[in-house]
Amino acid sequence: MTTPGSPVALRASDAERETVAARLRAAAAEGRLTLTESDERQTAAYSAGTRDELVPLTADLPEPRPDPPPRETPRGPMTANARRRFAAHAAVVAVLAGFLVTGWALGPAPFFWPMWPLFWLGVSLVVHHRRARRVPAVNPEGP
Known part of the structure; x- marks a missing residue:
């Protein structure tokens, strides 16, 4: 039971635990952690009850690269x-x-020889469709 005015440790969600575990797996794949360290930290991540318990597990790792x-x-x-x-x-x-x-x-002809020219004709249609001039798309989020 917490007393009034004391800080409350927020509970960690499954998604937060999985995010930390994924960072630890990536760090092990990059060679930043040994397999033993990775296993220990992942065990701690999955057993963490609060967010404060997750912070030290990745504190010495670089921030993940943003998605392209x-x-x-x-x-x-x-x-x-x-x-x-x-x-x-x-x-x-x-x-x-x-x-x-x-x-x-x-x-x-004993085999369906037109498949080759038909394939390239189909490719020409796909390329034409992809490269065709288009009306600018309206961005629903605004400028």
């Missing part, structure tokens, strides 16, 4: 001109695919 920023920002829809160009590209690919499959079906 996301590689891709949200993209908006394609512009009208980009949609027209992409539709034309897709139509050409569809016509070529029809000719290739028809040629294979009517020919003497």
Whole structure:
């Protein structure tokens, strides 16, 4: 029981214990802790009852690196001109695919040889779609 005016030690959550244990595992993987030290500290982390018990377990370790920023920002829809160009590209690919499959079906080839040109035609569509001009995305968080 605590008396009025005395500091209260806050209980540690499972997520806080797991965060400390993950830092300890990372430190062991980097060679900053031996396996014995890592095991002892992880045991202490998982058995910690308060946040104050977790602090000394990582006090002599460097701060973790921040997560890198996301590689891709949200993209908006394609512009009208980009949609027209992409539709034309897709139509050409569809016509070529029809000719290739028809040629294979009517020919003497024992295997489905059009798979190779169809693969590259499909890749060209994916690349076109990824590189198409787009309307700037609206950021819901504001400027």
